[in-house]
Amino acid sequence: MPSFPRTTAALLALTIAGGAGATAVPHSLRQAVHDGAALFAGGRFGSTRTYVPLNGFDRHALTCQACHSHGGIGPGRTPGGLALPSLQGAAAGYPKLRGGRVVTLEQQIAHCIAGGLGGQPPRAGSADMTDLVAYLSALSRGRAFATQLPAP
Numbered sequence: 001m002p003s004f005p006r007t008t009a010a011l012l013a014l015t016i017a018g019g020a021g022a023t024a025v026p027h028s029l030r031q032a033v034h035d036g037a038a039l040f041a042g043g044r045f046g047s048t049r050t051y052v053p054l055n056g057f058d059r060h061a062l063t064c065q066a067c068h069s070h071g072g073i074g075p076g077r078t079p080g081g082l083a084l085p086s087l088q089g090a091a092a093g094y095p096k097l098r099g100g101r102v103v104t105l106e107q108q109i110a111h112c113i114a115g116g117l118g119g120q121p122p123r124a125g126s127a128d129m130t131d132l133v134a135y136l137s138a139l140s141r142g143r144a145f146a147t148q149l150p151a152p
């Protein structure tokens, strides 16, 4: 067995080095969360709606962040003044019952884009929907998942 053990050792070292740091998140996951955050802050989804912030004068383009402040981390408020809870931990609570129907996270996002934003929701499975789901799920990182669901 000439070089096999050495190769194995090298691979093992690489694996350990790759898994050791806090930066071991695959690039594509990091990218999806990053792109989702950008969509959350600035995505228009074809909407032309604008709003004037409370205590503000200038009109701003309506985005997710207009209602769900600080990237959804802070407590939110619609331009009309309706208080909204933080979206931290929200994704872990889907699917949930809303208005007598079972709603998935994607459907809730589509609902906010069509209704709140006045835009065209990205298709299920599209890059934009995937990135938004990744971002909202990252806001639930480490949270207890689906505690609202019955055991199968």
Ligand code: HEC
Binding pocket: 040, 062, 063, 064, 065, 066, 067, 068, 078, 079, 082, 084, 087, 090, 093, 108, 109, 111, 112, 113, 115, 116, 117, 132, 136
């Ligand atoms: C005009 C204000 C408004 C905008 C813009 C808006 N939302 Fe919402 N969002 C709400 C309101 C109001 C609720 C709670 C009631 C409801 O679902 O209609 C909500 C609820 C949610 C929830 C569910 C929270 C929970 O605890 O279940 C998610 C997730 C969400 N929004 C994501 C988004 C995303 C992503 C965007 C942008 C693509 C967005 N919202 C844009 C007003 C808005």
